Amino acid sequence: MTITTATPHDVPASRTDVLAPKRTKYCVVVFVINEGEKVRAQLARMAPLADQIDIVIADGGSTDGSLDLAYLRENRVRALLTKTGAGKLSAQMRVAFAWALDEGYEGVVVIDGNGKDGVDAIPDFIALLDAGYDHIQGSRFIAGGKAVNTPLVRLVSVRLLHAPAISVAARTRHTDTTNGFRAYSRRLLADDEVAVFRDVFVTYELHYHLALESSRLERFRTIETPVSRTYPAHGKVPTKISPLKGNAHVLKVLFNAVTGRYRYQQETQK
Incomplete structure (x- = not known):
């Protein structure tokens, strides 16, 4: 006899500040940690979209005062989710996805809060979720996309390492696999075989895992959509990835993802 355990539901501890009622069937989650004026300027650009999609912040534990609740209300943010448990980006994603599913959202658009992404593409993600796509990857490198500086x-x-590796493993062409501007359907996030709520997802693993599994499993529909991403012409590159240790970690996560290390294997007992 084989007994299959239930799918894990590991979600880091967090605090939730709800600032407004649910208004739309999708939400856009902005991932932030100490982005200062960059995230404030981005939220001001996003505020006019609040009639189309609920705006949610998933904070990794900012200490710079940029996420003042009064400012968030003024810019039509629906909720601030603050991760208080362990982990980095993928832990924030698990907090946000668990909350979004509990709130009944039919899909989630995700975007970094460092001001690099063109928020005007958010309605395109909404339209593709409406069309039934499960994994929508924003790409600078397809027709209509823009990669600035x-x-x-x-x-x-x-172009030469990350995207080709993901494409080979997924058996589907991916052109911009490090771009965090994406959207996911409820069907994908809630799938027991995809199993996003596991504590193996700590840093960048979950982005890669979702790209691979949505392509590998034939029940899901995937597509890329053009977006713009703009880096400053001068000065320090806005990133949380350190040149040596950070990039080495990204390569390790990439290797683990394309070799199936994050694929969910249900425990069995005979």
């Missing part, structure tokens, strides 16, 4: 090392690593 992309650092050369980033450009080379995405």
Whole structure:
């Protein structure tokens, strides 16, 4: 006899500040940690979209005062989710996805809060969710997309290493696999075989896992949509990835993802 355990539901501890009632069937989650004026300027650009999609912040534990609740209300943010447990980006994603599913959202658009992404593309993600797509990848490198001032090392690593590796493993062409501007359907996020609520997802694992599994499993529909991503023409590149240790970790996560290390294997007992 084989007994299959229930799908894990590991969600980091968090605090929730609800600032407005649910208004739409999708939400856009902005991932933030100490982005200062960059995230404030981005939220001001996003505020006019609040009639089309609920705006949610998933904070990794900012200490810079940028996420003042009064400011968030003024800019039509529906909720602030603050991760208080362990983990980085993928832990924030698990907090946000669990909350979004509990709130009854039919899909989630995700975007970084560092001001690099063109928020005018959000309605395109909404339209593709409405069309029944499960994994929608924003891409700078397809027709209509714009890559502005992309650092050369980033450009080379995405085009010649990261995207080809994901594409081979997924058996589907992916062109911009490090871009965090994406959307996911409820069907994908709630799928027991995809199993997003596991504590193996801590840093960048979940983005890669969802791209691979949505392509590998034939029941899901995937597509890319053009977006713009703009880096500053001068000064420090806005990123949380350190040049040596950070990039080495990204490569390790990429290797683990394409070799199936994050694929959910249900425990069995005979």
